[in-house]
Amino acid sequence: MAPSRTEPDSPPNGTSYPTSDKNTLWKIAPIDGKGLGLIATQDITPGTLVLSEKPLLTTEGVTTIDLEVAEAQLRQKFSSLSPHSQKVFMALHNNHPDDKPLSGIVRSNGYPMGPGAEAGGVYETISRINHSCSPNVVQAWNPLAEKETVYAVREIPAGTEICTAYHFGGPSSERQKILKMFFGFECTCVLCSLPEEKLKVSDERMVEAQELDEVIGDAKKVRFHADEVLDACHRLSKIFEQEGVKDDRLSRLYYDCFQVCNMHSDLARARVFAKQYCSAKKMAAGDDSIEYLEIKPFVKNPQKHDSFGSTEQWKTSAGSVPKGLGRRAFERWLWREDA
Numbered sequence: 001m002a003p004s005r006t007e008p009d010s011p012p013n014g015t016s017y018p019t020s021d022k023n024t025l026w027k028i029a030p031i032d033g034k035g036l037g038l039i040a041t042q043d044i045t046p047g048t049l050v051l052s053e054k055p056l057l058t059t060e061g062v063t064t065i066d067l068e069v070a071e072a073q074l075r076q077k078f079s080s081l082s083p084h085s086q087k088v089f090m091a092l093h094n095n096h097p098d099d100k101p102l103s104g105i106v107r108s109n110g111y112p113m114g115p116g117a118e119a120g121g122v123y124e125t126i127s128r129i130n131h132s133c134s135p136n137v138v139q140a141w142n143p144l145a146e147k148e149t150v151y152a153v154r155e156i157p158a159g160t161e162i163c164t165a166y167h168f169g170g171p172s173s174e175r176q177k178i179l180k181m182f183f184g185f186e187c188t189c190v191l192c193s194l195p196e197e198k199l200k201v202s203d204e205r206m207v208e209a210q211e212l213d214e215v216i217g218d219a220k221k222v223r224f225h226a227d228e229v230l231d232a233c234h235r236l237s238k239i240f241e242q243e244g245v246k247d248d249r250l251s252r253l254y255y256d257c258f259q260v261c262n263m264h265s266d267l268a269r270a271r272v273f274a275k276q277y278c279s280a281k282k283m284a285a286g287d288d289s290i291e292y293l294e295i296k297p298f299v300k301n302p303q304k305h306d307s308f309g310s311t312e313q314w315k316t317s318a319g320s321v322p323k324g325l326g327r328r329a330f331e332r333w334l335w336r337e338d339a
């Protein structure tokens with residue numbers, strides 16, 4: 001049975017909760033109704049690296065959903081940890097205390113196991129970060145540093161809880177269902193606890209966002225109905241603005257815009273969207289993240305990207321980004337409103 005937790009886990013014997021080492025950006029503390037969590041100890045601005053951490057243990061090679069077998073595979077990994085790391089791991093939150101202990105902890109800390117599941121990690125501090133549907137940080141794996149990074153994507157005033165998103169998007173009913181099923185809690189974040197009328201508006205936007213996502217992801221439409229796809233991107237960007245979305249959904253949208261423009265040889269807009277993608281990625285994952293480094297060269301030379309030039313339908317030169325326009329006029333140009 002998955003208990004809904006209100007009591008924080010205790011630090012392992014002989015240890016204390018980790019604190020930030022060189023800086024004092026956060027502390028681990030009990031949070032009402034959520035167990036432990038991270039609290040900002042000073043004002044944090046968007047784009048700040050809040051923390052980065054190597055995993056205690058990863059699920060790489062854990063290839064089954066058979067808990068018996070997974071437990072044995074995890075036990076092998078666990079046995080190679082230092083005694084201190086073993087203690088820290090065993091003290092992490094466990095929503096499935098009646099099941100196998102190691103897979104219980106792994107499942108409780110956000111990472112599915114089994115065929116097709118992406119390998120994930122369990123972390124001493126990052127695994128203490130609670131969920132919000134309107135997160136103020138974004139987590140990402142940086143393969144170059146071999147660390148998970150946590151970047152602020154909003155202003156986080158001192159004393160505020162630092163929250164990531166375990167699950168993105170969809171209306172509140174859908175989000176609640178998934179969070180309850182996989183993590184055993186009812187979400188009371190700022191978005192889920194909006195007054196009824198406001199929640200209804202927000203939910204309608206989220207449903208529309210899902211429909212727009214389908215249009216944007218439709219390869220045939222991207223090829224043959226590019227105007228419709230760019231309109232869908234434009235509408236989605238407005239929804240993100242209204243809903244205050246600052247997380248990875250934003251960079252994904254800019255990437256889609258970059259691709260559709262580039263595919264139809266609109267180098268000017270492709271450059272702008274590649275730049276917006278890079279700014280969003282830099283904020284959420286740093287300028288040493290693979291995604292940022294991979295796309296950055298295409299801000300200058302979008303035509304070198306694989307997506308370039310399937311048609312010449314929207315052909316522009318890379319140098320024709322208009323200069324000196326006001327914000328509204330630039331937006332009209334960017335989204336091809338007058339085209």
Ligand SMILES: C[S@@+](CC[C@H](N)C(=O)[O-])C[C@H]1O[C@@H](n2cnc3c(N)ncnc32)[C@H](O)[C@@H]1O
Pocket residue numbers: 004005008009033034035036037092093095108109110127128129130131132183184185186187188189
């Ligand atoms: C990865 S752990 C997060 C850290 C955990 N609170 C702890 O004490 O270690 C995930 C668990 O934290 C709790 N949790 C996370 N976000 C929550 C939220 N928004 N509301 C209530 N509980 C939450 C749930 O019990 C969830 O299964």
